[in-house]
Amino acid sequence: MSAPALLEIADLRLSYRTESGAVRAVDGVNLELQRNEALVVLGESGCGKSSLAKTLLRLLPRNAVAPEGVVRLDGEDILGYSEERFRREVRWVRIALVMQAAMNALNPVIRVGEQVAEPLRIHRGWSRRRALERAAEAFSEVGIATDFLSRYPHELSGGMRQRAVIAMALVTEPDIVLLDEPTSALDVLTQAAIMNVLKRIKAERGMSFILITHDVATSSELADRVALMYAGQIVEEAAAERFFTAPAHPYSQMLMAAVPKLHQQQPPRPIPGRPPSLLDPPAGCRFAARCPQRIDRCSEAPPSTTLAPRHRSRCWLHAGGKR
Amino acid sequence: MRRTTSVSETPGSEKPGSERSIGERPGNPSAGVATATRGTVATGGVEATGTGAVTTGGAATPTAPTYQQPHQPLLTVEALQTHFELRQWGFLRVGSVRAVDGVSFTLDHGESATIVGESGCGKSSLARTLLGLHRPTAGRVTFAGTDLATLRGRALKAYRAAVGYVQQDPYGALPPFMKIRRILEEPLIVHGVGTRRAREERIAAALEEVGLEPAHETWQKFPHQLSGGQQQRVVIARALLLRPKLIIADEPVSMLDASVRAEILELLRTIQRQHRLALLYITHDLSTVRHYAHRAMVMYAGRIVEQGPVERLLDRPHHPYTRALLAALVDPDAANAHQQRPIPAGEPPSLLHPPSGCRFHPRCPAIMVGRCEHFDPEEAHPRPGHRVACWLHSR
Amino acid sequence: MSPWRDGLRRLRRYPSALLGALIIVALLATAVYAVVTIPYSEAQRLWRGGDLWQELPVNAGPVWADRLFGGDAPRTLRIPTAAAPIAEEAYEGVRITEQRLTFDFTYSEFPSEINLFLGSSGSDRQPFVRATWITPQGEQIPLDARRIGANERISISQNQTLEGRLGAPPQIGLFSATSAGAGTDQQALEVQQGTYQLLLETVHFAETSELHGELIVYGQVHGWAGTDHQRRDLSVALLWGTPIALAFGLIAAVGTTVTTLIIAAAGVWFRGWVDAVIQRLTEINIILPLLPILVMIGTLYSTSIWLMLGVVVVLGIFSAGIKMYRAMLLPIREAPYITAAQAYGASDLRIILRYMVPRILPVLIPTFVTLIPTYVFLEASLAVLGLGDPILPTWGKILYDAQDQSALYHGFYYWVLSPAALLMLTGLGFALLGFALDRVFNPRLRSL
Known part of the structure; x- marks a missing residue:
């Protein structure tokens, strides 16, 4: 195929120990990300997409079992790195994160500029002045006036704080920016403005993005490729053009039909049923119980089938074809 | 759909001996809240409006008055203001947040309307004022012919039964330490409804109506044992229990997954039609509006800037702010990734010091300097039922 | 759940x-x-205390604590007159009775106190009592002789003259193997185990007069909790x-x-x-x-x-x-x-x-x-x-x-x-x- 992937995830598994048993939040995920590509991991709440993000940055809670599988960054398996090496060489240096509701995660008693400059001082050992200069650049890049550098978080609106958090992820010029629901708590206009910023940065800087979201419409604002997650697995992975116009997997099709859209003459059609529990997922296809195109074979786990170059689906309807 | 059949059963199962007349015949405006009786003349007109709205769907213009008869809507809001005073040391007035600042609209029996606006535009304060949780600073709210400000004691309690409330955060809206059955029994106990047995039946009926059968299984659970969508169904069931005439749904789907949103909105619409309820659907997301409301109102900085039938408002928006909102919204399309969206500069104004004149003028791309920043825009009527507060359209 | x-x-x-x-x-x-x-x-x-507790020793420790450390401190012994046989001789106008309050003392430590509670009833003419201590060897030690009213408490261990005669506090002197002379080291005294008697010779001055009471030899331990200074x-x-x-x-x-x-x-x-x-x-x-x-x-x-x-x-x-x-x-x-x-x-x-x-x-x-x-x-x-x-x-x-x-x-x-x-x-x-x-x-x- 094409150039070697920037990030390659192979058969990644992660589970949490809980009182009622092991929750398999990420259950055999394969993904790859090229340079200057935006990959959207789409999925409903509880499908394991946030766990995937946390695994990539090793921000796992205490009850998580050590992840299995391979995560290769430029060919090197970073999953095997020691905690210290990961902190020094990967986190924020190569992969930065914008967390869910991150605008509320800013320290309220430290000026915004200092917080944005902090990754540079920690990871690059820059002086305060130099780091602040770079932070000012990052601020103008995300569209905040630089005089906000010396303000405290509460003096900024929600949208501005979210921009500041994005600036914080950009200052160290990482290869990959991981965005976990970056705009879900924001208003329509603010959300669109932030997506504009991300689009511009992607075009100008050639950065790679992984955008994790449940919002289909917003996801299309950045996506080069879409990976749809369901109950801990990737059910379809395709180029955005393909995914938004002619998705292959039944779940993809139903999800697209279920989402309320602005310009749509037909009312949306809800998907009946609920996702399975990750405590004890069904042995076969995880979507089978809700799938209208269900066949007998669905009680066995479907393999991931390649439909076209870089287009894969996990469904028995396609598994008959080339593998 | 199983839901539909159970819905049609529920109104029939009501006992005529029940002391509560509210909501029993949702379409009948003579069942006033505070024993308000009105001429029966109005009944025909309202019934007609309600039926028309249902049969012709979103294309109907329920606001278009029937000129032959005096027509009284269920809810009339006139020049409503809700300000929150900011005080220092408990008494010194230092300013006031003008959360709702001159809002007027009407809502008919069985009509569903939506209020669209960004966070901080005052839409939730408006909802809470209508629910009687905030005292209006000025203006009037009339519900079924009775002024809300005059309601006290029993009459106020009866009003609360007549208005159902669905909130944004379904998990937060349910007390986490109570089982579903207890949660649903609470409003009935508060209003002294029936025996334990009768309440149970009513709860079961409500749970079935929102699609949470079997009821006796659901009501054994605690809220955290339900999914977000199921929790929101319980909240809707609670709003329905007291047989309201109006349901105010404040961002009922914004915290739910995209695929569940359609489901909940569909449920609200079904219930609204079945019971001929008036529904005020408050949202920040215009894309969830089209199929679920007759009429839309766009709110900005405490005021309604544009209102009209949903289809018309979405397809031919007049106010620059409505246009901006619509331009910012996208439908899933791979092409989105390659174009910048036009977004008006700036942020919504502080309601502590709202801009003079038209509140949108600092961000407006079509500002007419010398007019917009000094004078409140007059309301224009591009079409009957379509009103725009913008100098561009009133001359 | x-x-x-x-x-x-x-x-x-x-x-x-x-x-x-x-x-x-x-x-x-x-x-x-x-x-x-x-x-x-x-x-x-x-x-509230008082006479209620008179049969208990002062500041006695708990029994189990003493036994735990191998001690053999005495418990309290109560010998009532009612249990002792009465020998009676009648004379002109008077009756003389004789009672022996008998008890075995088997502990290796001395008791903490000895009290004799006596009372007379039946007549307003008080009887006269002479009390004599008889050791296991048969040695007789006169204790006291007095008229007995309705309720009398004879504190044997507080008897100064007796203490002088014995050369040790009575509760020690009366129970020691060797009679201690003056100046004897009290620590060296050893307990004489065996059967002790208290001889009560009473002169009744009326037909109906009666004597009742009990001898209490207080121990050093009591119950599971002990006693305080007020017994x-x-x-x-x-x-x-x-x-x-x-x-x-x-x-x-x-x-x-x-x-x-x-x-x-x-x-x-x-x-x-x-x-x-x-x-x-x-x-x-x-x-x-x-x-x-x-x-x-x-x-x-x-x-x-x-x-x-x-x-x-x-x-x-x-x-x-x-x-x-x-x-x-x-x-x-x-x-x-x-x-x-x-x-x-x-x-x-x-x-x-x-x-x-x-x-x-x-x-x-x-x-x-x-x-x-x-x-x-x-x-x-x-x-x-x-x-x-x-x-x-x-x-x-x-x-x-x-x-x-x-x-x-x-x-x-x-x-x-x-x-x-x-x-x-x-x-x-x-x-x-x-x-x-x-x-x-x-x-x-x-x-x-």
């Missing part, structure tokens, strides 16, 4: 919680036992101290936490001046020192335990707890479900009691459990300071008496140890349970 049952299930996994619960159950059982076997008025009467059996106070301590702790903890919580909730709910008044009252109250106020009330007014309890509760209501609960309740006030309840017309009282208070009850329960021993200790401290209830037997009172009598200096360690052990056990039981409850119900501590 309900959160409470779920919590209990989880609690069972903490051995410390089980141990704590076991201790508490044992204390409760003790309390019930005490209240059932010794009624409240009886307990008060017993603790009171400490077991009464140790037993009755349990229900009092538990009741005081429980009522004070309930009284303060529940009312504090409700008042805090009311303040948070109504806001405005209600909240302001509650806050100011709390702030004033927080800087008021509790102990000096209690000392003042105890000194100037009354030291009744129930009055103290009332004051503790009243001062405890507006405590720092209000600030804590307020901080916890403030976000709950804004919870959507509260708004929903308002919207369907729930009253203020209903919102406070049914929606706000239950929300933080799980966090409150552990605090409440750990608070109980605090109040138990407070009551004990008050008693030690001399402000204990004057008529009720409590653990604190025992400690106070022990301190007053310099118990440790005299080596009466049991007097201090047993109430202290019970206090510590109470603290331990509630603390073990409370900390485990905290882990179960406090979401911040819940380990995943």
Whole structure:
């Protein structure tokens, strides 16, 4: 195929120990990300997409079992790195994160500029002045006036704080920016403005993005490729053009039909049923119980089938074809 | 759909001996809240409006008055203001947040309307004022012919039964330490409804109506044992229990997954039609509006800037702010990734010091300097039922 | 599953919680036992002391403690006259009776005291009694001779002349193997084991006159708890101290936490001046020192335990707890479900009691459990300071008496140890349970 992937995830598994048993939040995920590509991991709440993000940055809670599988960054398996090496060489240096509701995660008693400059001082050992200069650049890049550098978080609106958090992820010029629901708590206009910023940065800087979201419409604002997650697995992975116009997997099709859209003459059609529990997922296809195109074979786990170059689906309807 | 059949059963199962007349015949405006009786003349007109709205769907213009008869809507809001005073040391007035600042609209029996606006535009304060949780600073709210400000004691309690409330955060809206059955029994106990047995039946009926059968299984659970969508169904069931005439749904789907949103909105619409309820659907997301409301109102900085039938408002928006909102919204399309969206500069104004004149003028791309920043825009009527507060359209 | 049952299930996994619960159950059982076997008025009467306890030794240790260290300290021996055969000789106008109070003394240590209680009845002419001590070897030692009224107490061990004759205090001299001359080292004296007799020769001056009484040879140990300086059996106070301590702790903890919580909730709910008044009252109250106020009330007014309890509760209501609960309740006030309840017309009282208070009850329960021993200790401290209830037997009172009598200096360690052990056990039981409850119900501590 094409150039070697920037990030390659192979058969990644992660589970949490809980009182009622092991929750398999990420259950055999394969993904790859090229340079200057935006990959959207789409999925409903509880499908394991946030766990995937946390695994990539090793921000796992205490009850998580050590992840299995391979995560290769430029060919090197970073999953095997020691905690210290990961902190020094990967986190924020190569992969930065914008967390869910991150605008509320800013320290309220430290000026915004200092917080944005902090990754540079920690990871690059820059002086305060130099780091602040770079932070000012990052601020103008995300569209905040630089005089906000010396303000405290509460003096900024929600949208501005979210921009500041994005600036914080950009200052160290990482290869990959991981965005976990970056705009879900924001208003329509603010959300669109932030997506504009991300689009511009992607075009100008050639950065790679992984955008994790449940919002289909917003996801299309950045996506080069879409990976749809369901109950801990990737059910379809395709180029955005393909995914938004002619998705292959039944779940993809139903999800697209279920989402309320602005310009749509037909009312949306809800998907009946609920996702399975990750405590004890069904042995076969995880979507089978809700799938209208269900066949007998669905009680066995479907393999991931390649439909076209870089287009894969996990469904028995396609598994008959080339593998 | 199983839901539909159970819905049609529920109104029939009501006992005529029940002391509560509210909501029993949702379409009948003579069942006033505070024993308000009105001429029966109005009944025909309202019934007609309600039926028309249902049969012709979103294309109907329920606001278009029937000129032959005096027509009284269920809810009339006139020049409503809700300000929150900011005080220092408990008494010194230092300013006031003008959360709702001159809002007027009407809502008919069985009509569903939506209020669209960004966070901080005052839409939730408006909802809470209508629910009687905030005292209006000025203006009037009339519900079924009775002024809300005059309601006290029993009459106020009866009003609360007549208005159902669905909130944004379904998990937060349910007390986490109570089982579903207890949660649903609470409003009935508060209003002294029936025996334990009768309440149970009513709860079961409500749970079935929102699609949470079997009821006796659901009501054994605690809220955290339900999914977000199921929790929101319980909240809707609670709003329905007291047989309201109006349901105010404040961002009922914004915290739910995209695929569940359609489901909940569909449920609200079904219930609204079945019971001929008036529904005020408050949202920040215009894309969830089209199929679920007759009429839309766009709110900005405490005021309604544009209102009209949903289809018309979405397809031919007049106010620059409505246009901006619509331009910012996208439908899933791979092409989105390659174009910048036009977004008006700036942020919504502080309601502590709202801009003079038209509140949108600092961000407006079509500002007419010398007019917009000094004078409140007059309301224009591009079409009957379509009103725009913008100098561009009133001359 | 309900959160409470779920919590209990989880609690069972903490051995410390089980141990704590076991201790508490044992204390409760003790309390019930005490209240059932010794009624409240009886307990008060017993603790008032006096002649009630005359047959018990002074400052006797518990039997088990002595035996545990291999001791053989004597128990108290009571020899009633009624059990001894009477030999009677009649003369003109008088009757002479002779009684031998016989007992075996088998201990290797001396008794602590000897008293002879005698009384006459049947005639107003008092009989004359001569008492003679007969050792196992048959040696006869005259003790006393006197007229006996209705109730006489002949303190043999206090008999100065006898002590002079014996060369040692009578309770030692009368039981020693070798008769001690003056100046003999009393430590060297050894106990003569065997059968002793007290010969009572009585001259009755009337036909109807009768003599009754008993000889008490006091031991050095008594019961499982020992006795104090007033001969009171400490077991009464140790037993009755349990229900009092538990009741005081429980009522004070309930009284303060529940009312504090409700008042805090009311303040948070109504806001405005209600909240302001509650806050100011709390702030004033927080800087008021509790102990000096209690000392003042105890000194100037009354030291009744129930009055103290009332004051503790009243001062405890507006405590720092209000600030804590307020901080916890403030976000709950804004919870959507509260708004929903308002919207369907729930009253203020209903919102406070049914929606706000239950929300933080799980966090409150552990605090409440750990608070109980605090109040138990407070009551004990008050008693030690001399402000204990004057008529009720409590653990604190025992400690106070022990301190007053310099118990440790005299080596009466049991007097201090047993109430202290019970206090510590109470603290331990509630603390073990409370900390485990905290882990179960406090979401911040819940380990995943």
